Amino acid sequence: MNPRFDDSSFTVAIVGCGGFIGSHLLDAVLERTRWRVFGVDLDFYRLQHRLNHERCEFLCADLADPAVVERIAQFPLVVNLAAICTPSRYMGEACEVIRSNYDHPAALATACAKSGSWLVHFSTSEIYGKTAVESGELLEDSTPAVFGPVTASRWSYATAKLLAERFIAGLPGLRWTVVRPFNFVGPYMDFMPGVDGEGIPRVLANFSTALLRGEPLKLVNGGKAKRCFTSVHDAVDFLFALFDAGLGGSLGSGNETVPGAGVFSQAFNVGNPGNEVSVAELAQKMRAIFAKLRGVDVSSLPEPQSVSGEEYYGAGYDDSMRRMPSVAKAERLLGFRARIPLDTALEESLSWFVKHYDVAQTP
Numbered sequence: 001m002n003p004r005f006d007d008s009s010f011t012v013a014i015v016g017c018g019g020f021i022g023s024h025l026l027d028a029v030l031e032r033t034r035w036r037v038f039g040v041d042l043d044f045y046r047l048q049h050r051l052n053h054e055r056c057e058f059l060c061a062d063l064a065d066p067a068v069v070e071r072i073a074q075f076p077l078v079v080n081l082a083a084i085c086t087p088s089r090y091m092g093e094a095c096e097v098i099r100s101n102y103d104h105p106a107a108l109a110t111a112c113a114k115s116g117s118w119l120v121h122f123s124t125s126e127i128y129g130k131t132a133v134e135s136g137e138l139l140e141d142s143t144p145a146v147f148g149p150v151t152a153s154r155w156s157y158a159t160a161k162l163l164a165e166r167f168i169a170g171l172p173g174l175r176w177t178v179v180r181p182f183n184f185v186g187p188y189m190d191f192m193p194g195v196d197g198e199g200i201p202r203v204l205a206n207f208s209t210a211l212l213r214g215e216p217l218k219l220v221n222g223g224k225a226k227r228c229f230t231s232v233h234d235a236v237d238f239l240f241a242l243f244d245a246g247l248g249g250s251l252g253s254g255n256e257t258v259p260g261a262g263v264f265s266q267a268f269n270v271g272n273p274g275n276e277v278s279v280a281e282l283a284q285k286m287r288a289i290f291a292k293l294r295g296v297d298v299s300s301l302p303e304p305q306s307v308s309g310e311e312y313y314g315a316g317y318d319d320s321m322r323r324m325p326s327v328a329k330a331e332r333l334l335g336f337r338a339r340i341p342l343d344t345a346l347e348e349s350l351s352w353f354v355k356h357y358d359v360a361q362t363p
């Protein structure tokens, strides 16, 4: 184990600590290290079991507040997960989406550049833009980004995230690493509409909700788009490999005077290329898992239905048709490769969703 993980005087700031990825990261930090955690979010309902933990301090606040940004940047390691990241909001709330995905991260990056903190910034696989069905691997540093027209407001999020990446990479003196998640899934992902959130969550939570409510799964434009769904546990393992290297572990740059220099000023794709599936195939897999969990025949569940993207999400919706990550950089610099197969990740996510929401399914 990296001796830094044993350092009880070290504090990691996790911004977006109460969210899906943040809650898993918090658990892992408390289980795998002796670190303290400074957790910031607008709500902490996923963290009820951690609220009184002796190594945690939680702040209910927003990065819109400069005093909060300054406080976060006092910690040596800052992980920024805070973002509006559900596509159903990219059209109607474009300005808020841009503030949350560009203005706030840019302010935090500026404060970290001044304080000398290492900023691990969560970007998105969506910075590669409107990828076509025939797109190949999305290479970390060389695949061009092509977006839909300005009228397709779906791209408000991706353009803000891309600008944030450019800002971070251009900021003098900042020690940074960018992480681009490829459709992480697992327990605590998103919400159940009408129970603990409103609107349309991302596909896994949306399909899980429909299954629990006995409604047909909606396939946007026939469900032809493909994604590589990646277990959140692999994502957390990636972060620990990154921390290990950046804080002077065995997998650093080999440059002894600058521990882990190989992982600074780098953007990593974090995804599982072996888990590619179309959304229509995902629907069939989830129906089969749900039928098994309930002990019923899959034919008793409603058949999926196709809907147009604009009809479902509203004007300005557009889509990426394939998102296949190159994970070569994570392998080369960290020796990391995602391991959890699709079926295992889906079974875990859906079983959790069913157990967690079954009694609460009525809005």
Ligand code: UGA
Residues within 6 Å of the ligand: 085, 086, 087, 124, 125, 126, 157, 181, 182, 183, 184, 201, 202, 203, 204, 206, 207, 218, 219, 220, 221, 223, 225, 227, 279, 309, 319, 320
């Ligand atoms: C979203 C975010 O915009 C990304 O930034 C984020 O990184 C990504 O999720 C992620 O989870 O990593 P997207 O993959 O388009 O991007 O999100 P989903 O809403 O989960 O949609 C996936 C696909 O399923 C899309 O083609 C969508 O049209 C389709 N879909 C979604 C359905 O067919 N039915 C639904 O009920 C929901």
